[in-house]
Amino acid sequence: MKALKFSEKLELVENYPRPVPAENEALIRVLLAGICNTDLEIIKGYMGFKGILGHEFVGIVEKIHADNQTLLHKRVVGEINCGCKNLDCSFCNQGLQRHCPDRKVLGIYGKDGCMAEYITLPLENLLAVPDSVKDEEACFCEPLAAGFEILEQVDIRTSDDVLILGDGKLGILIDFALQNTMANITHAGKHKHKLAIVAEKGVRTVMPEELDNRQYDFVVEATGTSGGLKTALQHVKPRGAIVLKSTTAAGKEIDLTPLVINEITLVGSRCGRFGPALKALEKGVNIRPLISAVVPFEKALDAFAKAGAKGTLKVLLDLR
Amino acid sequence: MKALKFSEKLELVENYPRPVPAENEALIRVLLAGICNTDLEIIKGYMGFKGILGHEFVGIVEKIHADNQTLLHKRVVGEINCGCKNLDCSFCNQGLQRHCPDRKVLGIYGKDGCMAEYITLPLENLLAVPDSVKDEEACFCEPLAAGFEILEQVDIRTSDDVLILGDGKLGILIDFALQNTMANITHAGKHKHKLAIVAEKGVRTVMPEELDNRQYDFVVEATGTSGGLKTALQHVKPRGAIVLKSTTAAGKEIDLTPLVINEITLVGSRCGRFGPALKALEKGVNIRPLISAVVPFEKALDAFAKAGAKGTLKVLLDLR
Numbered sequence: 089m090k091a092l093k094f095s096e097k098l099e100l101v102e103n104y105p106r107p108v109p110a111e112n113e114a115l116i117r118v119l120l121a122g123i124c125n126t127d128l129e130i131i132k133g134y135m136g137f138k139g140i141l142g143h144e145f146v147g148i149v150e151k152i153h154a155d156n157q158t159l160l161h162k163r164v165v166g167e168i169n170c171g172c173k174n175l176d177c178s179f180c181n182q183g184l185q186r187h188c189p190d191r192k193v194l195g196i197y198g199k200d201g202c203m204a205e206y207i208t209l210p211l212e213n214l215l216a217v218p219d220s221v222k223d224e225e226a227c228f229c230e231p232l233a234a235g236f237e238i239l240e241q242v243d244i245r246t247s248d249d250v251l252i253l254g255d256g257k258l259g260i261l262i263d264f265a266l267q268n269t270m271a272n273i274t275h276a277g278k279h280k281h282k283l284a285i286v287a288e289k290g291v292r293t294v295m296p297e298e299l300d301n302r303q304y305d306f307v308v309e310a311t312g313t314s315g316g317l318k319t320a321l322q323h324v325k326p327r328g329a330i331v332l333k334s335t336t337a338a339g340k341e342i343d344l345t346p347l348v349i350n351e352i353t354l355v356g357s358r359c360g361r362f363g364p365a366l367k368a369l370e371k372g373v374n375i376r377p378l379i380s381a382v383v384p385f386e387k388a389l390d391a392f393a394k395a396g397a398k399g400t401l402k403v404l405l406d407l408r
Numbered sequence: 409m410k411a412l413k414f415s416e417k418l419e420l421v422e423n424y425p426r427p428v429p430a431e432n433e434a435l436i437r438v439l440l441a442g443i444c445n446t447d448l449e450i451i452k453g454y455m456g457f458k459g460i461l462g463h464e465f466v467g468i469v470e471k472i473h474a475d476n477q478t479l480l481h482k483r484v485v486g487e488i489n490c491g492c493k494n495l496d497c498s499f500c501n502q503g504l505q506r507h508c509p510d511r512k513v514l515g516i517y518g519k520d521g522c523m524a525e526y527i528t529l530p531l532e533n534l535l536a537v538p539d540s541v542k543d544e545e546a547c548f549c550e551p552l553a554a555g556f557e558i559l560e561q562v563d564i565r566t567s568d569d570v571l572i573l574g575d576g577k578l579g580i581l582i583d584f585a586l587q588n589t590m591a592n593i594t595h596a597g598k599h600k601h602k603l604a605i606v607a608e609k610g611v612r613t614v615m616p617e618e619l620d621n622r623q624y625d626f627v628v629e630a631t632g633t634s635g636g637l638k639t640a641l642q643h644v645k646p647r648g649a650i651v652l653k654s655t656t657a658a659g660k661e662i663d664l665t666p667l668v669i670n671e672i673t674l675v676g677s678r679c680g681r682f683g684p685a686l687k688a689l690e691k692g693v694n695i696r697p698l699i700s701a702v703v704p705f706e707k708a709l710d711a712f713a714k715a716g717a718k719g720t721l722k723v724l725l726d727l728r
Contacts, residue, residue: 179646184646184647187646187647187670187671189646241671241673317664326499326504326507326509327504327507332664332667332668333668334668335665335668335669341661341662341663342661342662342664343661344637344652344662344674344676345655346676347652347674347676348652348653348654348655348676348677348678349655349676349678350507350676351507351561351675351676351677351678352676353561353673353674353675353676354664354667354673354674354675354676355671355673355674356664356666356667356668356669356670356671356672356673356674357668357671358668358669358671
C-alpha cells in the first residue's frame with residue numbers, strides 16, 4: 089500500500105506491507121489524515137519515532153477480527169492510544185489507556201500511523217461517525233478531544249475569567265471546547281486572521297502586547313513557544329490554575345517560585361477521549377475555518393511543507 | 409520593649425517602641441515565638457524584609473481596640489496575613505486574606521513580627537487557644553496549618569499512595585496533617601532520628617536512596633532543596649499530583665515536559681488557615697518531639713545559630 093514513511097527522511101512509498109488486524113482489531117481504509125504539529129516535531133526527531141506518520145484520521149472499517157461485526161463498513165474515527173489491556177494495569181482498567189505505561193500510540197510510538205491507505209486499531213478504540221459529520225470535520229476529532237480534555241481535568245465555572253494563549257490550531261480548538269463552559273474567555277494570539285475565527289463567536293481577542301494586568305482564574309498555555317509558561321504565570325490569579333498543553337512550552341526551564349507563593353496549580357494536559365469531541369462536531373461546532381488545505385495524498389511532501397509554513401492552520405491529506 | 413530586629417544584621421534591642429493597636433486590632437503580649445526556616449531565609453535577604461522578625465507565636469491579649477472584648481486576657485494564636493479588607497477585594501471577601509494583593513504579613517512583609525514583647529494583629533486573625541493545648545504546642549499552629557493547607561487544595565483518598573519528600577520540621581508537620589487522610593504514606597528523608605518521629609506513628613519511612621520505582625498518587629515536596637521537584641516528578645504516577653511546599657525547590661529551573669506527557673498536576677502550597685491545626689493540637693497530635701530547644705529571649709542570637717545548625721528541628725524563643 090501507499091504510505092508516508094519517516095526514517096531518515098520523510099518518504100512516500102508505494103509498496104509498504106498492508107497491516108493485518110490482530111484479534112479484536114479492525115482493518116480501516118483511511119479517507120483523510122490530518123497533519124498535526126506533533127508530526128512536524130517527529131520529523132525533527134521528537135519521540136525518536138520511525139515508521140508511518142499520522143494519528144488524525146477518518147476511515148472506513150473494511151475487516152474486523154472479532155465476533156462483533158457492528159462497525160463493519162462504518163465510517164469511524166479512532167483513539168490513538170493502545171493500552172496493554174492487562175487485567176492488572178490500573179490505567180487500562182480505568183479507561184486511561186492513554187496513560188498505560190506500556191501503551192503504543194498510533195503514528196507516535198511503537199505503532200504505524202494513519203498516513204497510509206490502511207491502518208489497524210483495536211475495536212474498542214473506534215467510534216462510528218454520525219452521517220451529519222463530514223469527513224473533514226471528523227478528522228478534527230483527535231485535536232478537538234485534546235481541547236475537551238481540559239474540561240476533564242479542571243472545573244471551569246460560568247463566572248470564571250479564562251485566558252487562552254496561542255492562536256494556532258490547538259489554541260483555537262481549545263477555545264471551541266472551552267466556549268461550552270460559558271466562562272468569560274479572552275484569547276491572545278499574534279495572528280489577526282486566526283483570532284478572527286474565535287472573535288466571531290463572541291470571544292474577546294487580544295494581541296499579546298495588549299494583555300494588561302488583568303488576572304485570570306484559568307490560563308491555558310497553547311502557544312507551543314518557550315515563553316508561554318512565563319506569560320501564563322504573569323496572568324494567572326493567586327489560587328488560579330494554568331493548563332499546560334504543549335511540551336515545547338514545558339521544555340524551557342523556568343523559576344516556579346510564584347507558583348508556591350500564589351498557590352497556583354499547574355495542570356499538564358495532553359490527549360483526550362473522543363466522545364465529547366465527536367458530540368461537539370455532531371452539534372455543529374464549525375471547524376471549517378481551520379482547514380488551510382486538503383491535499384491529495386500523492387502530494388503529501390508538499391502538504392508537509394505547507395503545514396510547516398507560517399500562518400497555516402490544518403492541512404489534510406486526501407486518500408479518498 | 410525588647411525586640412529582635414533585622415536590618416543589616418540581627419540585633420536584640422531593648423527600646424523598640426511598643427506597637428499601638430489600631431481599630432479592630434488587639435495588643436498581644438508574646439509568650440513564645442518559634443524560629444521558622446523562613447526567618448533563616450529572611451536574614452539571608454529573602455523578601456527584603458527589615459524590622460522585627462517572627463510569625464509563629466502564642467500570646468495573651470492585653471488590650472482590644474474594639475467594642476467586642478471577648479478575647480481580652482485570653483491566650484491566642486494569630487493568622488499572619490493581614491488583608492486589605494476592602495469590600496471589593498475578591499480574596500479578603502472569600503476569607504483568603506493570605507492571597508490579598510495588598511496584604512501585610514507578620515514578620516515577613518510590611519508588618520513587625522512576633523519576636524518582641526508585644527505585637528498587634530486584627531481581632532479577626534486571632535483564635536483562642538483551648539486550655540488543654542500547652543504554649544509550646546500552640547506555637548506550632550502556624551507551621552502545622554501549612555501542612556493542613558494541602559488538604560484544602562487536593563483530595564487525598566484513603567486508598568491513595570502518598571510520598572512525602574523531606575524530614576525537616578515542615579515535612580514532619582505535613583506528615584502529621586496527612587495522616588488524617590488514612591492514605592498510605594511513605595516518608596523519605598536523610599535523618600533517621602527525624603524519620604523516627606513519624607515511623608512511630610506507623611508511617612513507612614525510607615532513605616532517599618531506598619526509593620524504588622514505585623509510583624505515587626501524590627508526592628509532597630518539602631525538602632527545601634533544589635533537586636526536590638525533579639525527584640517528585642520521577643515518583644509521581646501519570647495523572648497524579650505533586651504538592652510543592654518550598655520556594656527553594658521551586659527556585660531551581662526545571663524541564664516540565666514529563667508534566668505534560670503524564671498529565672501531572674503541580675500544586676503550589678503555602679500558608680493555611682489555623683482552625684484545622686488548632687483542632688488537631690487539641691485532639692492531641694504530639695509535636696513535642698519536634699522541639700529541639702526552648703531558649704530564653706535574651707539568648708535569641710544563640711537560638712538563631714542553633715536553629716540554622718544541621719539536625720536541629722524547632723527552636724522556640726521564651727518570653728514568659
